[in-house]
Amino acid sequence: MSKKSLWYPYAQMQGMKVENVVTGAEGVKLHFSDGTSVIDAVSSWWCVIHGYNHPELNNALQNQAEQFSHVMLGGLTHAPAQKLAQKLVEITPEGLNHVFFADSGSVGMEVATKMAVQYWHNKGVAGKQRFIALYRGYHGDTTGVMSLGDPEEGMHSLFKGFLREQIFVNPPTTWDGLSDPVTDEVAKLDLERAIRDLEEALQKHGHEVAAMVCEPLLQGAGGMKLYPPEYLRAARKLCDKYQVLLIIDEVATGFGRTGTFSAVDRVGISPDIAVYAKGLTAGYLGLSATMASTEVFEAFLGEDSDRAFMHGPTFMGNALACSVALKGIEIFARDDYLTKISTIESILRRELQGFKHEQVEEVRVLGAMAAIQVKDPKIFAGMQEFAAQNGVWLRPFVDVVYTMPPYIISEKDLVKICDTMKAWFK
Numbered sequence: 346m347s348k349k350s351l352w353y354p355y356a357q358m359q360g361m362k363v364e365n366v367v368t369g370a371e372g373v374k375l376h377f378s379d380g381t382s383v384i385d386a387v388s389s390w391w392c393v394i395h396g397y398n399h400p401e402l403n404n405a406l407q408n409q410a411e412q413f414s415h416v417m418l419g420g421l422t423h424a425p426a427q428k429l430a431q432k433l434v435e436i437t438p439e440g441l442n443h444v445f446f447a448d449s450g451s452v453g454m455e456v457a458t459k460m461a462v463q464y465w466h467n468k469g470v471a472g473k474q475r476f477i478a479l480y481r482g483y484h485g486d487t488t489g490v491m492s493l494g495d496p497e498e499g500m501h502s503l504f505k506g507f508l509r510e511q512i513f514v515n516p517p518t519t520w521d522g523l524s525d526p527v528t529d530e531v532a533k534l535d536l537e538r539a540i541r542d543l544e545e546a547l548q549k550h551g552h553e554v555a556a557m558v559c560e561p562l563l564q565g566a567g568g569m570k571l572y573p574p575e576y577l578r579a580a581r582k583l584c585d586k587y588q589v590l591l592i593i594d595e596v597a598t599g600f601g602r603t604g605t606f607s608a609v610d611r612v613g614i615s616p617d618i619a620v621y622a623k624g625l626t627a628g629y630l631g632l633s634a635t636m637a638s639t640e641v642f643e644a645f646l647g648e649d650s651d652r653a654f655m656h657g658p659t660f661m662g663n664a665l666a667c668s669v670a671l672k673g674i675e676i677f678a679r680d681d682y683l684t685k686i687s688t689i690e691s692i693l694r695r696e697l698q699g700f701k702h703e704q705v706e707e708v709r710v711l712g713a714m715a716a717i718q719v720k721d722p723k724i725f726a727g728m729q730e731f732a733a734q735n736g737v738w739l740r741p742f743v744d745v746v747y748t749m750p751p752y753i754i755s756e757k758d759l760v761k762i763c764d765t766m767k768a769w770f771k
């Protein structure tokens with residue numbers, strides 16, 4: 346077997362060795378071919394919220410496969426897609442009444458941006474084809490939404506010239522998930538600065554901007570950065586004032602990660618468009634849901650296809666994926682995941698907040714996420730191997746090591762993750 350036939354993500358393939366061969370997984374554990382096991386502290390890139398090999402999700406998948414696995418949604422429909430759309434409307438922020446399915450977070454975000462551009466076109470407002478996005482943001486690796494990711498960050502900056510140039514603003518940078526930016530003086534100044542920057546960008550570019558796009562409260566791939574709900578509240582008002590749509594990317598935050606089902610539930614706003622993926626199918630199959638307000642949806646109605654949304658991925662509304670998602674949503678409510686997430690948050694705060702080391706810049710906790718940011722990322726060389734030897738799967742990136750565990754994790758396993766993170770610094 347050629348050693349290089351499989352090209353790995355985000356990796357220099359020269360000299361690349363992947364020795365961790367997964368042969369089985371259940372609960373929070375991954376089992377390797379050498380007989381060892383690790384606790385997956387990062388839920389396979391944040392999606393495996395119910396843990397691995399979940400009997401009920403396995404059953405949902407098998408039952409659906411015995412009926413049919415997939416049919417095109419062009420001219421056909423089926424109960425799993427219809428029921429899932431209905432369910433998502435019920436559990437997401439007020440006003441998001443229409444669901445367009447695609448197959449990944451990136452494509453869900455592509456759908457959202459295309460919708461926003463066509464919305465203004467259909468409304469007869471010309472020239473609104475750019476986006477305001479946040480520094481440190483990440484919305485996927487496809488080329489449309491790559492342009493919305495941080496333009497200075499290495500992974501995307503080399504494509505400058507190829508990507509459409511968007512308008513970037515800095516969100517507030519000082520929030521630990523606890524402090525109140527209205528009473529904390531430093532946080533308050535930072536918040537005011539960020540809102541001013543946003544209003545200036547909207548004043549200058551609003552006429553050419555279709556939507557503002559952001560990850561709510563938690564910027565994941567940009568380094569697990571947090572910003573306070575007040576910023577999003579202000580953003581909602583400013584978007585309305587300058588006639589710009591608000592697209593919220595809940596791909597990583599949706600399904601409870603920050604402590605509420607959608608991160609914007611904590612903020613108390615409704616976006617015009619929101620995108621969900623990852624936790625939706627919890628690692629079983631690719632699926633995303635781009636959800637639009639009635640105002641957006643109705644702009645696409647008309648007598649002929651001129652105003653219609655001309656988009657339709659082959660796997661859109663895949664019946665296996667929709668059936669797993671429906672079962673996952675049922676489990677989320679039945680097993681009171683929001684209480685589990687709140688318990689996880691308390692344990693993470695107890696174990697990690699206040700952790701001090703000369704290399705540690707900041708510790709951040711929000712919901713079922715904790716991150717330790719360091720001064721010099723070089724300190725992480727060898728940490729992944731160290732953690733695996735200690736029975737924990739961690740993957741530091743940029744200048745953070747973080748955990749986003751499956752919500753079914755026990756206190757003992759969660760403490761073990763935290764201990765392993767801290768042990769590296771000793």
Ligand SMILES: Cc1ncc(COP(=O)(O)O)c(C=O)c1O
Nearest residue numbers: 449450451483484485565596597
């Ligand atoms: C906020 C956010 N948006 C979009 C994406 C892209 O999702 P996918 O990898 O499913 O294409 C990610 C992936 O990490 C993400 O964190």
